Amino acid sequence: MRREGSLLENIVRRSSSPWMDGSGTMSDVVISSRVRLARNLRDVEFPHRMDEKAAGAVLDKVKQAVSDVNARKAMPELTCIDLQDVSPLDRQVLVEKHLVSPQHAQPLPGRGLVTRPDERVSIMVNEEDHLRIQCLYSGLELDEAYITANGMDDLLDERLDFAYDDRTGFLTACPTNVGTGLRASVMVHLPALAIGDEVSRVLSAVNKVGLVVRGLYGEGTEGQGNVYQVSNQITLGQTEKEILENLSLIAKQVVAEEKRYRETLMKNRRTALEDRIFRAWGILTNARSMSSEEAVKLWSDVRLGVELGLIEGPDVTHINEILVIAQPHFVMRSHGRTMTPEERDIARAELLRRHLATMRS
Amino acid sequence: MTCEECGKNPATVRFEQVVNGKRTVMNLCAECAQKKGVLSVLFQPTFSINSLLSALLGSQMKGLPAPTPGEEEKRCRICGMSYRDFARAGRLGCSRCYETFEDRLDPLLRRIHGSGRHMGKAPLRVGGAARARRELEDLRRQLAAAVADEAYEKAAELRDKIKAIESTLGREEE
Numbered sequence: 001m002r003r004e005g006s007l008l009e010n011i012v013r014r015s016s017s018p019w020m021d022g023s024g025t026m027s028d029v030v031i032s033s034r035v036r037l038a039r040n041l042r043d044v045e046f047p048h049r050m051d052e053k054a055a056g057a058v059l060d061k062v063k064q065a066v067s068d069v070n071a072r073k074a075m076p077e078l079t080c081i082d083l084q085d086v087s088p089l090d091r092q093v094l095v096e097k098h099l100v101s102p103q104h105a106q107p108l109p110g111r112g113l114v115t116r117p118d119e120r121v122s123i124m125v126n127e128e129d130h131l132r133i134q135c136l137y138s139g140l141e142l143d144e145a146y147i148t149a150n151g152m153d154d155l156l157d158e159r160l161d162f163a164y165d166d167r168t169g170f171l172t173a174c175p176t177n178v179g180t181g182l183r184a185s186v187m188v189h190l191p192a193l194a195i196g197d198e199v200s201r202v203l204s205a206v207n208k209v210g211l212v213v214r215g216l217y218g219e220g221t222e223g224q225g226n227v228y229q230v231s232n233q234i235t236l237g238q239t240e241k242e243i244l245e246n247l248s249l250i251a252k253q254v255v256a257e258e259k260r261y262r263e264t265l266m267k268n269r270r271t272a273l274e275d276r277i278f279r280a281w282g283i284l285t286n287a288r289s290m291s292s293e294e295a296v297k298l299w300s301d302v303r304l305g306v307e308l309g310l311i312e313g314p315d316v317t318h319i320n321e322i323l324v325i326a327q328p329h330f331v332m333r334s335h336g337r338t339m340t341p342e343e344r345d346i347a348r349a350e351l352l353r354r355h356l357a358t359m360r361s
Numbered sequence: 362m363t364c365e366e367c368g369k370n371p372a373t374v375r376f377e378q379v380v381n382g383k384r385t386v387m388n389l390c391a392e393c394a395q396k397k398g399v400l401s402v403l404f405q406p407t408f409s410i411n412s413l414l415s416a417l418l419g420s421q422m423k424g425l426p427a428p429t430p431g432e433e434e435k436r437c438r439i440c441g442m443s444y445r446d447f448a449r450a451g452r453l454g455c456s457r458c459y460e461t462f463e464d465r466l467d468p469l470l471r472r473i474h475g476s477g478r479h480m481g482k483a484p485l486r487v488g489g490a491a492r493a494r495r496e497l498e499d500l501r502r503q504l505a506a507a508v509a510d511e512a513y514e515k516a517a518e519l520r521d522k523i524k525a526i527e528s529t530l531g532r533e534e535e
Contacts (some may be wrong), residue, residue, distance in 0.1 A: 001457060003424045005532065040456055040458075042456055043439050043455060043457055044455060044456075045439075045440045045453055045454055046440075046453065046454060046456075048441070048450070048452055048454065049440055049454045049455070065415070085380060128452075153482075154485060157484045157485055158485065158487075162484055163455075163456030164483065164484050164487065165456075165459060165460070165479075166487070166494065167477070167478060167479060167480070167485070168459055168470070168477070168479055169479030170479075171453075171456040171459050171483060173451075173452045173453060174451065175466065175470060175473060176451050176473055178459075178470065178474075179479045179480075179481060180479070180481035180482065181367060182481070195466070228433060234473075234474045234475065234476075235474065236470060236473075236474035236476055236478075237474050237476025237477070237478055237479070237480055238476075238480060238481070239480050239481045239482075242479045242480075242481055325428070338371075338373055339373070340362050340371050340372050340373060340388075341362075341372070341373070341375045341388065342362055
């Protein structure tokens with residue numbers, strides 16, 4: 001229990017995560033790459049049909065498998081957290097840090113999270129499927145993320161009886177995930193395309209080739225901070241390699257288009273661009289009250305400024321952390337209590353000022 | 362700020378609503394937000410992949426000959442789910458449902474994925490055999506193509522490969 005507690009404490013108090021350190025390929029546009037594998041136990045009801053007892057039994061099995069994996073020291077030490085032992089506020093911070101989905105933060109018995117100190121691997125237990133193995137890497141690193149997820153999958157597969165059928169592949173609660181159970185996604189930042197009003201053109205083309213586009217926190221958050229998540233739709237009938245290659249290929253096209261617009265802006269509208277970026281910087285570093293939406297919006301301009309070398313000094317990790325600091329539950333967590341929207345806006349502005357002051361010196 | 366609904370608790374939820382282009386903002390406490398159903402609107406989207414699937418399944422049921430009474434009542438022996446339940450929920454009950462409702466699922470999977478055949482990774486314990494079987498299928502396709510092209514030398518080569526894999530598979534499955 002103590003280890004679960006201290007790992008969780010570290011995660012929810014820290015605004016940084018290794019997957020946003022700005023390393024990896026094309027990280028000036030691609031914030032992160034994520035790979036998720038859906039797995040289920042054979043002949044056990046899927047989570048949406050399970051009662052409390054069955055859900056608890058699945059979580060126990062996963063715990064057992066995880067401690068067995070730890071004993072072999074094949075990977076950095078994993079910790080299994082029972083989400084019922086986690087406060088509602090902390091659960092929301094886990095969502096804001098992309099470790100669990102918004103659905104998974106709802107308090108239902110038997111829900112768990114397996115993760116490790118570097119946050120690169122996280123396994124949601126009893127979300128829509130019994131297990132959702134997730135790996136997050138900075139930049140366009142789908143292969144790296146898949147290698148880690150696949151290794152995790154192999155280790156668990158040796159210890160749990162996964163539902164698999166030769167013809168249909170890995171069996172999932174929703175038929176849209178069946179087969180490979182693989183959902184890969186890249187999170188891209190497209191501020192220049194947004195300024196040029198070209199985002200919808202580019203993304204509708206992406207849609208046409210069978211990929212899905214969502215916002216920073218999934219469906220319904222499209223456009224926030226000009227961040228988009230592009231992911232594969234089809235999970236059956238293609239190999240993992242094909243799925244990853246297709247997505248990577250399309251992501252590179254989107255990156256090239258964004259870069260073309262960045263260059264055009266630098267060449268033709270430099271003054272207007274600089275003005276916009278430094279205004280955003282000025283507000284972020286000086287405001288006394290700031291909403292979440294405003295912070296994310298300004299973050300987008302500032303990140304563009306850093307990537308173009310217009311703002312010197314701050315590193316990308318620091319800048320990307322703003323995305324987490326902007327979120328309501330993270331702000332409340334760092335103050336250790338729930339707050340009204342007004343109180344939050346004041347606390348957020350202060351957190352941001354302090355955060356950005358540490359890197360200006 | 363206190364909740365605009367009860368006037369007692371501190372407001373922690375900002376609820377914005379746009380009706381006919383008119384925007385209203387309310388600051389509510391968590392309790393009143395729950396009562397007004399604001400939170401359930403936020404966290405339980407009615408427009409989900411499952412509701413879309415359920416619509417697709419409904420249309421599939423319409424398009425096909427009506428299920429016989431026996432089929433309608435067919436239930437999964439592990440979780441007790443019926444096809445009707447599945448069509449309503451858009452999600453299956455357990456892994457065994459894939460076998461139970463195979464005939465119905467097959468066209469659905471083709472509609473969603475454009476294919477009904479898994480080509481990816483197999484778990485380690487079935488890995489060897491499954492992978493060999495998949496390779497076998499691929500070689501047989503190549504063989505058919507080679508024969509059609511009258512490339513007999515290549516066809517002979519492929520046939521040897523197929524035989525080799527078949528004999529290993531046979532040994533494993535004995």
